[in-house]
Amino acid sequence: MRGDFSGWRVLAAESTTRGDLIDASPRLDLLARSGKPVVAVLRLNGSRPPPSADIVAHRIDEIGAAWRAAGVPLAGIEIDHDCATAQLEAYADLLAQLRTRLPVGLTLSITALPTWIGAPALTRVLGRVDASVLQVHAIAAPRAGAGETGLFDAAQAQRWIDAYARIAPAPFRVALPAYGLRVGYDDEGTAVAVEGEMPRAIEAQRTRELRVDPRTVSTLLRKLERARPPLLAGIVWFRLPGEDDRRAWSTTTLHAVIAGADLKPGFGVRVQTASDGAADIVLGNRGTFDAPPSASVEIAANACAAADALAGFRIEKSAAGWRFFPTTDTILRAGHEWRIGWMRCASIDRESVNESP
Structure with a gap:
C-alpha cells in the first residue's frame, strides 16, 4: 500500500x-x-x-x-x-x-x-x-x-x-x-x-x-x-x-x-469447525469494494441440534438447512470477515455453503 x-x-x-x-x-x-x-x-x-x-x-x-x-x-x-x-x-x-x-x-x-x-x-x-x-x-x-x-x-x-x-x-x-x-x-x-x-x-x-x-x-x-x-x-x-x-x-x-480498478464486492462464506463439533459461519468480502452484505447466506446442513445468528444478522430455517439475513446496513470492508453465526449439526455440506444474491 x-x-x-x-x-x-x-x-x-x-x-x-x-x-x-x-x-x-x-x-x-x-x-x-x-x-x-x-x-x-x-x-x-x-x-x-x-x-x-x-x-x-x-x-x-x-x-x-x-x-x-x-x-x-x-x-x-x-x-x-x-x-x-x-x-x-x-x-x-x-x-x-x-x-x-x-x-x-x-x-x-x-x-x-x-x-x-x-x-x-x-x-x-x-x-x-x-x-x-x-x-x-x-x-x-x-x-x-x-x-x-x-x-x-x-x-x-x-x-x-x-x-x-x-x-x-x-x-x-x-x-x-x-x-x-x-x-x-x-x-x-x-x-x-x-x-x-x-x-x-x-x-x-x-x-x-x-x-x-x-x-x-x-x-x-x-x-x-x-x-x-x-x-x-x-x-x-x-x-x-x-x-x-x-x-x-x-x-x-x-x-x-x-x-482505477473495478470496484465491486465479492462476498463469500466459509465454515470454520471447532473442536466441540460446533461450526462458525464466517462471511468475507473478497472483492475490491466496501459494501453491506447482500440479501442472505444459506447453509445446507443435516441433523442440526442448534443454530443461532450473531449481532447484525438473524436466522431462519430453510429447506436446505439455515439461512442468515443481515439486519443492518453496516459495511463489510474488502479483505475483512465477520462471524455471522454458528451451528451444531451432524454434517454441513461445505460445497453448498453459498451466499444468495
Whole structure:
C-alpha cells in the first residue's frame, strides 16, 4: 500500500479552544522507517483566533528538532486553519511571520477551503506559502436529509477544483475523502455530534451514517487525470485505513480507487469447525469494494441440534438447512470477515455453503 503514496502528511499538534497547542504524538519511528518525505501538520482551531506567531513558531522549531533527531525525513510544515473568510487578512499576517522563522530546508503550506475562493484576501494568503491543499470534503455541517452530499459532492468538488486552479499561484493538491462519519441530529435536523475514527457516545434525537461512495471519488479522479489542471501536484487522502477505524475505507478499496480498478464486492462464506463439533459461519468480502452484505447466506446442513445468528444478522430455517439475513446496513470492508453465526449439526455440506444474491 505504501507504494501508492509519495509521502505523508501527519498531524503533529493542534490547538484547543484555550489557544494551547497539544502534541498529537505520532509514531516517529514508523515515519522514519518509511523513508518518505513527511509534512508535519499543525491544526489551529478555526472557531477562535489562532495562537500567536511566537507560540506557533516555537512549536515548529520543537517539531523540526525532535522529528529530525528521530530520523524522520521532514520536508515541510502545513498549517490547517479553517478560519472564517473575514479572518483571512489576519491569517495572511500570521503566515508571513511564520515564513520568516521557518527552519532551514522546510516548505510552508496550508489547507485551503473552497469557501475562501473569491475573497480578495486569499491572494495574500496564498502568496505567503509554497503550496496549498484544497479540501473538498466536509465543508458544511451535514443536515439530516441532505444525502451523501453533506460529506462529499463530486460535482461540487470538480467546480471548486476548477475555480481554485484558476487562481492558485503555486502548486496545489486536492484533499479527497476516504472515510465515513456517524452524525447525531437534533429534532430540527441540525448536526450536534459526530463520530469519526474514534468511537464515542452520541446523545441525539437520531443518528445517521454518512458514507462517501468510492465509485464517485474514482470517477472524479479519472476526470482529473484526463483534464489535469497545470498546477495540480497530486492528491491528499483523508484518512488512511486503520484496523480500528471501521469508517475509513479498507486498504483494498483505497488501492483500487487510486489504481482505477473495478470496484465491486465479492462476498463469500466459509465454515470454520471447532473442536466441540460446533461450526462458525464466517462471511468475507473478497472483492475490491466496501459494501453491506447482500440479501442472505444459506447453509445446507443435516441433523442440526442448534443454530443461532450473531449481532447484525438473524436466522431462519430453510429447506436446505439455515439461512442468515443481515439486519443492518453496516459495511463489510474488502479483505475483512465477520462471524455471522454458528451451528451444531451432524454434517454441513461445505460445497453448498453459498451466499444468495
